[in-house]
Amino acid sequence: MTSDEVRDGVTLTNLDQPLFDDAGATKRDLVDYLDAVRDRVIPVLRERPLSVVRVRQGQAPFMQKNVPSYAPGFVRTVTLWAESSQRRVSYALCDDRRTLLWFANQRAVEYHPALVHAGDWDRPTHLVLDIDPPSAEAFPQAVAAARLVGRALADAGLSGAVKTSGAKGLHVFVPLEAHTTEDVAAATRALGVRAERLDPALATTAFIREDRGDRVFIDSTRSGGATVVAAYSPRVRPGVPVSFPVAWDDLDRITPGDFTVHTAAGLLRDGDPWAALMPEPQRLPRDLIEEGHTIPVARVQAMHEGKRRARARRAPS
DNA sequence: GAAAAAG
DNA sequence: CTTTTTCAACGCCGC
DNA sequence: GCGGCG
Ligand SMILES: [Mn+2]
Ligand SMILES: [Mn+2]
Numbered sequence: 271m272t273s274d275e276v277r278d279g280v281t282l283t284n285l286d287q288p289l290f291d292d293a294g295a296t297k298r299d300l301v302d303y304l305d306a307v308r309d310r311v312i313p314v315l316r317e318r319p320l321s322v323v324r325v326r327q328g329q330a331p332f333m334q335k336n337v338p339s340y341a342p343g344f345v346r347t348v349t350l351w352a353e354s355s356q357r358r359v360s361y362a363l364c365d366d367r368r369t370l371l372w373f374a375n376q377r378a379v380e381y382h383p384a385l386v387h388a389g390d391w392d393r394p395t396h397l398v399l400d401i402d403p404p405s406a407e408a409f410p411q412a413v414a415a416a417r418l419v420g421r422a423l424a425d426a427g428l429s430g431a432v433k434t435s436g437a438k439g440l441h442v443f444v445p446l447e448a449h450t451t452e453d454v455a456a457a458t459r460a461l462g463v464r465a466e467r468l469d470p471a472l473a474t475t476a477f478i479r480e481d482r483g484d485r486v487f488i489d490s491t492r493s494g495g496a497t498v499v500a501a502y503s504p505r506v507r508p509g510v511p512v513s514f515p516v517a518w519d520d521l522d523r524i525t526p527g528d529f530t531v532h533t534a535a536g537l538l539r540d541g542d543p544w545a546a547l548m549p550e551p552q553r554l555p556r557d558l559i560e561e562g563h564t565i566p567v568a569r570v571q572a573m574h575e576g577k578r579r580a581r582a583r584r585a586p587s
Numbered sequence: 588g589a590a591a592a593a594g
Numbered sequence: 595c596t597t598t599t600t601c602a603a604c605g606c607c608g609c
Numbered sequence: 610g611c612g613g614c615g
Binding site: 321324332333334335336338352353354355359491494495496497567568569571573574 | 601602603604605606607608609
């Protein structure tokens, strides 16, 4: 009647507790799901500095980058200098089952790997366009916006794979040959703007929420030091949905809630659709990169406006 | 979940 | 010694 | 060192 267990040498505790408020799942459901898909999720985490989102019932979720000093020795880490906090941060590299199980026992629900491999700091492996609809109800619009991205890619001679984020929207991934972070970020901006231009009433690249209206945000900022939730990762949301690969042709027939910690392993059977749907690594066209370098970084512009607004508030006209 | 601080 | 509290993020970059 | 956002 104990809810504890040892698996692959890792002690798992409180397995019958609710995972978090409104999860509709226990900690055991998380552990069993991750263990069932380990041979598909570990390949997307391997050798990548990892951030996780942990959550405990009755508490707010929090993101964890630095691996706590109490972590067991089998958890591999890589140490990076964090400019903003002026300190060293030890990121985990989740490349084996024990590490994955240890994180699961830590109530790490979401897995956000970097877009680079450790040691290859200026060679992102993927270009990512993040499709964020204004609400969960607008998922069909997110699908339409993803198709705009698909057209922009095709027009540039590129192709990508798509997955649900597990939350409201979608992620489009394009595997890359060797390019610098700077060039990939530029190409991402250019693709975002090109997709937006295909249907400006549906999609926007506006970084300020208020400026988006009811349009779908095509987020080109998932590059550089940013992370993106991994394929197959659960999310801290009611029902514990998971980020799940979908064929372009199937997008109209699915909804993010179809894939949860309860259903996803069964749908996958022995398959690895993320690996299967991913095209070969691609070289970015010169003109796409150059176009991107003329587009300002969305966040920075937005920050200036925010600063201006704050100043105006303090000293009204 | 674990360590540090408080009782 | 037991109970309660605390902690667990980053980058983007111009002003 | 702040601002908005993910
Ligand atoms: Mn998103
Ligand atoms: Mn986003």
